[in-house]
Amino acid sequence: MDDEALRARVRAFLAAHWSAEDRHDPVAVRRFRALATEHGYLFGWVPRELGGSGTPGQPLAARVIAEEFAAVRAPGEPDGMSVAMLVPTLLEWGSDEQRRRFVPPTLTGELTWCQGYSEPTAGSDLGSLRTTAHADGAGWEITGTKIWTSGATEASHMFLLARTEPDTTDRSGLSYFLLTMAQPGVLVRPLRQLTGQAGFAEVTLAGARTTELVGERGRGWEVSRSTLRHERSMVGGPARHERLFAALLRLASTPRPDGTTALADPLVRDELVGLHALVEQQRLAGRLRDSGDSGNLLPLTAKLAGTVIAERVSALALRLLDTDVLHGPDRTRWLHQWLGSLGIAIAAGTSNVQRDIIAARGLGLPS
Amino acid sequence: MTGLDDAQWALAALLHETLPALLPPARLAAILDADTDEDPASWRCLTETGVLDLAVPVAGGGAGEGVLTLAVAAEEAGYAAVPGGFLGHVLATLTVDPGGRRATVALGQVLPDARRLTGTVPFVPGGHAAELVVVATAAGLSVVDLRAGGALVEGAGGVDPTRRLGTLVLDGAAHEPLPGGPARVGWLVDAARVLLAADAHGGARRCLDLAVAHARDREQFGRPIAGFQAVRHQLADLATAIAPGRGLYRLAAGHLDSGADRAHTAAALAKAHLSEVFLTAARDCVRLHGALGYTWDGPVNPWVGRALFDHALHGTPATLRRIVADGLGWG
Numbered sequence: 001m002d003d004e005a006l007r008a009r010v011r012a013f014l015a016a017h018w019s020a021e022d023r024h025d026p027v028a029v030r031r032f033r034a035l036a037t038e039h040g041y042l043f044g045w046v047p048r049e050l051g052g053s054g055t056p057g058q059p060l061a062a063r064v065i066a067e068e069f070a071a072v073r074a075p076g077e078p079d080g081m082s083v084a085m086l087v088p089t090l091l092e093w094g095s096d097e098q099r100r101r102f103v104p105p106t107l108t109g110e111l112t113w114c115q116g117y118s119e120p121t122a123g124s125d126l127g128s129l130r131t132t133a134h135a136d137g138a139g140w141e142i143t144g145t146k147i148w149t150s151g152a153t154e155a156s157h158m159f160l161l162a163r164t165e166p167d168t169t170d171r172s173g174l175s176y177f178l179l180t181m182a183q184p185g186v187l188v189r190p191l192r193q194l195t196g197q198a199g200f201a202e203v204t205l206a207g208a209r210t211t212e213l214v215g216e217r218g219r220g221w222e223v224s225r226s227t228l229r230h231e232r233s234m235v236g237g238p239a240r241h242e243r244l245f246a247a248l249l250r251l252a253s254t255p256r257p258d259g260t261t262a263l264a265d266p267l268v269r270d271e272l273v274g275l276h277a278l279v280e281q282q283r284l285a286g287r288l289r290d291s292g293d294s295g296n297l298l299p300l301t302a303k304l305a306g307t308v309i310a311e312r313v314s315a316l317a318l319r320l321l322d323t324d325v326l327h328g329p330d331r332t333r334w335l336h337q338w339l340g341s342l343g344i345a346i347a348a349g350t351s352n353v354q355r356d357i358i359a360a361r362g363l364g365l366p367s
Numbered sequence: 368m369t370g371l372d373d374a375q376w377a378l379a380a381l382l383h384e385t386l387p388a389l390l391p392p393a394r395l396a397a398i399l400d401a402d403t404d405e406d407p408a409s410w411r412c413l414t415e416t417g418v419l420d421l422a423v424p425v426a427g428g429g430a431g432e433g434v435l436t437l438a439v440a441a442e443e444a445g446y447a448a449v450p451g452g453f454l455g456h457v458l459a460t461l462t463v464d465p466g467g468r469r470a471t472v473a474l475g476q477v478l479p480d481a482r483r484l485t486g487t488v489p490f491v492p493g494g495h496a497a498e499l500v501v502v503a504t505a506a507g508l509s510v511v512d513l514r515a516g517g518a519l520v521e522g523a524g525g526v527d528p529t530r531r532l533g534t535l536v537l538d539g540a541a542h543e544p545l546p547g548g549p550a551r552v553g554w555l556v557d558a559a560r561v562l563l564a565a566d567a568h569g570g571a572r573r574c575l576d577l578a579v580a581h582a583r584d585r586e587q588f589g590r591p592i593a594g595f596q597a598v599r600h601q602l603a604d605l606a607t608a609i610a611p612g613r614g615l616y617r618l619a620a621g622h623l624d625s626g627a628d629r630a631h632t633a634a635a636l637a638k639a640h641l642s643e644v645f646l647t648a649a650r651d652c653v654r655l656h657g658a659l660g661y662t663w664d665g666p667v668n669p670w671v672g673r674a675l676f677d678h679a680l681h682g683t684p685a686t687l688r689r690i691v692a693d694g695l696g697w698g
């Protein structure tokens with residue numbers, strides 16, 4: 001089907017089955033997602049028997065669908081940790097039994113996941129992590145401390161890396177596990193972020209138990225790479241930038257007490273157009289990538305490019321806020337974005353680590 | 368004009384040595400969540416070293432010093448993240464002898480002149496602990512006694528938990544006009560800008576020191592992150608942005624003390640630039656600390672709030688740069 005025919009069909013489906021008022025009603029959202037999946041609009045990359053629609057191989061079609069859904073604020077595929085990161089990893093590495101048990105309830109949101117990678121002494125140098133997993137007759141016993149774990153207080157499960165080969169200190173001795181959060185050996189201490197909100201946590205694993213090893217023992221690093229790849233494209237997601245830019249434009253267009261708008265200020269206009277180009281370029285880059293027209297370098301730059309956008313949006317927003325900054329993040333929501341852009345620059349691989357990846361893998365530079 | 372005399376040097380050295388030790392990370396983290404930004408230990412230090420009376424006239428038992436000496440102290444207060452009402456109090460002492468009482472200034476709004484004052488003034492620093500407040504009216508500066516009725520400071524919050532802001536609410540408050548007329552209002556706002564610029568410079572220096580110390584301590588990939596050239600270059604760039612900054616606020620302070628016309632432009636230039644450098648320094652410091660820097664209780668957070676405060680109180684850089692361009696006659 002060509003683009004325009006598909007577009008028309010998606011529009012008709014949305015007109016018949018979606019109304020934007022329902023977007024805050026979880027039951028309606030779930031029902032709509034199930035219907036959209038049945039029609040083949042969502043989770044095409046997930047096989048039918050695992051709760052997807054099993055219509056793979058058409059990234060361009062997926063993009064057209066995502067654009068049409070976004071235009072009427074219909075819920076697409078959730079872009080959180082669970083669906084965007086864990087499911088692809090399980091499809092690639094999980095046993096049949098693990099896929100059957102974990103994929104369908106993750107797609108519906110029944111299971112939610114947090115990512116237990118970082119530790120107090122292992123951030124950028126993830127391969128040096130110290131949490132150990134010890135095999136006994138009944139499964140695995142996991143001991144160590146995970147930190148800055150996003151969403152740990154709400155998640156039902158964690159996917160994590162732990163050291164199974166005691167005489168190693170690097171990435172070669174790691175394995176990838178799934179575990180249930182609700183058990184005596186898991187202790188979650190919420191940690192607040194600069195915004196004042198408890199977005200992440202310290203998770204103490206004191207003999208936590210699991211039987212779910214994903215992939216082979218000792219190959220956890222490879223398994224985790226597929227998760228990280230998905231995380232990076234998620235953080236760099238163009239839809240997020242478009243929403244952010246649209247909000248910034250609204251802020252700039254809001255009349256000030258003297259009746260003028262910041263949008264009329266040539267300096268502000270200039271920066272806004274510069275940002276518009278960055279956002280537009282990321283959107284189009286997504287298409288280039290989907291049509292296979294981009295090579296190896298472009299995807300590796302997505303996270304850093306997204307960070308640059310978030311930081312430039314922040315700088316301009318701070319200017320537009322003027323003295324409203326003084327009210328603080330509780331009353332001035334844009335300060336969350338200003339502070340949050342620092343989190344973006346650190347999470348999922350800091351900007352320096354991204355630069356290393358681009359230099360080594362994208363440009364092939366020797367180390 | 369930007370040089371210090373021996374006594375000013377000694378003051379800076381003394382405060383540099385004493386204040387940060389009184390405000391270790393755990394103490395600052397506790398203040399972020401406390402009901403009040405008052406910190407008895409550092410306030411006692413400022414009292415005992417005479418900092419709070421620096422600008423009080425000699426006749427009133429003070430040192431009769433001016434904006435420059437206060438700014439030297441403000442830089443060190445910024446370095447240490449001194450919490451509470453220091454800024455408002457010392458600004459008030461530039462215009463009135465508080466006679467041992469806690470004072471502050473409310474300059475965010477020029478009130479209509481009347482025998483009794485009515486109106487609200489936002490963004491009053493340290494107002495919840497003050498007994499006296501210096502306000503701006505169309506006729507000039509005036510003193511309001513917050514104990515005398517008809518005047519109170521509501522709320523204590525805002526972007527910097529170490530320096531909370533309240534709103535002054537006046538409802539037929541009696542007041543005592545100060546000499547100098549409307550020009551004195553502008554002068555005191557300029558002094559506030561200079562002290563904020565000095566605070567910003569001190570805060571930026573601290574961010575650099577924190578980042579350097581963390582880079583030495585934190586090991587990843589089997590060595591201190593200070594060994595990675597990218598980190599070294601980022602620290603060197605930050606140092607380059609901060610190192611030359613002091614002269615801007617010192618020049619403006621000197622102009623204010625000598626009553627020079629250029630003071631207004633110089634104060635705006637100093638605060639516009641130094642507060643912006645402070646924001647950059649705070650953000651770089653967070654990045655170099657990784658997720659630890661992004662944590663509320665972490666070592667950098669107090670200076671993030673202070674950088675936003677210095678940025679926005681009494682004119683953002685964008686506003687101040689317009690003042691500079693006008694002041695320099697650029698049409």
Ligand SMILES: Cc1cc2nc3c(=O)[nH]c(=O)nc-3n(C[C@H](O)[C@H](O)[C@H](O)COP(=O)(O)OP(=O)(O)OC[C@H]3O[C@@H](n4cnc5c(N)ncnc54)[C@H](O)[C@@H]3O)c2cc1C
Nearest residue numbers: 117118123124148149150343347350352595654655657658
């Ligand atoms: C908002 C947020 C959410 C997060 N969520 C999760 C989560 O859900 N699960 C999880 O496991 N982790 C999570 N993290 C942790 C994140 O993965 C780590 O913060 C990140 O990997 C960096 O590690 P670090 O904080 O220890 O910083 P460090 O690795 O200590 O880095 C400190 C500084 O040194 C620099 N640096 C380090 N190595 C090099 C080098 N070789 N060359 C040049 N510069 C270098 C860094 O760029 C940084 O500026 C989250 C972090 C944040 C901020």
